[in-house]
Amino acid sequence: MKAVFITGHGGNEVVEVRDCERPARQPGEALVRLHAATLNQVDLYMRNSGAGITHRLPQIMGLDGAGIVEEIDPDEKLLSPGQRVVVYPGITCGRCEFCQRGEGVLCTKMQLLGEHRDGTFAQWISVPARNLFPMPPGLGFVQAAALGVNHLTAWRMLFTKARLRPWETVLVFGIGGGVSLAAMQLAKAYGARVIVTSREDTKLERALAMGADHGINGKTQDVAKAVLSHTGGRGVDVVIENVGEAVWPSAMKSLVRGGRLVTCGATTGDQPPADLRRIFIRQLQILGSTLGDLSEFRDLLAFVEQRGIVPVIDSEFAIDRVHEALSRLESGVQFGKIGLDLR
Structure with a gap:
């Protein structure tokens, strides 16, 4: 072979x-x-x-x-x-x-x-x-193979760790990457409102065409200010990110009081400022996640089939x-x- x-x-x-x-x-x-x-x-x-x-x-x-x-x-x-x-x-x-x-x-x-x-x-x-x-x-075989890492990782982040509810708002950083796109697809199929970020307008346009509610250019816009504008000053319930240090301050400032940030990567660095005062005053939850269990994979595959996710x-x-x-x-x-x- x-x-x-x-x-x-x-x-x-x-x-x-x-x-x-x-x-x-x-x-x-x-x-x-x-x-x-x-x-x-x-x-x-x-x-x-x-x-x-x-x-x-x-x-x-x-x-x-x-x-x-x-x-x-x-x-x-x-x-x-x-x-x-x-x-x-x-x-x-x-x-x-x-x-x-x-x-x-x-x-x-x-x-x-x-x-x-x-x-x-x-x-x-x-x-x-x-x-x-x-x-x-x-x-197809390539589409199915994609479920084994990215969609499973996003599933655990959204539903096991963040315990997302259908009426909540999710901020997904770095749309275009596998986990980020999977998170957007799963959250939208579940009924949540989804805001996405990218440094490229073409990726934002494609995400909006796929159903994202709002897109933010992280290179030309202040992400946290744009999030507050899109949410009436409230902030988002859940942040999904795998970028790390470069977006951490914006991610923290985008959360509503009691919000949940789930991270599964650190492609730009793994030592962001902790911002402890914001964490305890606003009672934020910071959750680490990677991959998922066999039972979560079974549930993901059933959800993909039921909702027609590709x-x-x-x-x-x-x-x-x-x-x-x-x-x-x-x-x-x-x-x-x-x-x-x-x-």
Whole structure:
């Protein structure tokens, strides 16, 4: 099979497409012929340094994927050969205190595909059968693959952490990125009012065409002042952000009293001013989040099917053009997910 390996750390020169052996399926696992994967910011991080993440080199890249079950245990009740499936990217131990209380996303020994073990930028993968879910009908393989990281991350941020209610207002920073677009789609489908930010008017225009209620250009406008203007001076109930230091002051000032800020990233820095007085005087909640549990993924997939949500795909590249795909992600010009066709 073909697979995309990181062979060291640096730029695209350490990323190679190689021929290698198909993985051998173990009992309890399913062998999947992957048709598509999508790129995530962590793919760049693993290529650049992978600092703080235990991994070995060379290693197959990629967190999310979708494909067709090829082989599975004969007594498996929920999946069958030939079935279209989407991959949940976290392999949990099932035995630590967090797994045992149903919070697998906090597993102390979780191994993430493409980070701690070989990932999904490959034509075949073998994973525990519990990590596979039927694809929502009507979606293509690239669209389905996109659900495994970005939409799941946004789902946990909105509904598990922020406990969003349909009548509330959400501010989403950095529209155009995968998590941000997913958060906008999910919040709007749930009935919430959504304000989005970007430094590019073209991305704001596309988000407004998709249903966003207001768009704010973070380069030419004061985000907090614009938010207060759009909310009658009140502020938003929930902020969804993965930018970090560069937007933190605006995010804090945009919240209503008692509001909730949920963060899942720090692409511009992880040491913003705490603004403690604002936090305790206005009784704000600051919540960290990443990925989601198996149960949350199940609920997300049901919601996607019921509400007819279709992930936004920016572009698709053949596996041999993975360098171009990574460069596009690194440029930040994309609007939606960048897909990798593995067939």
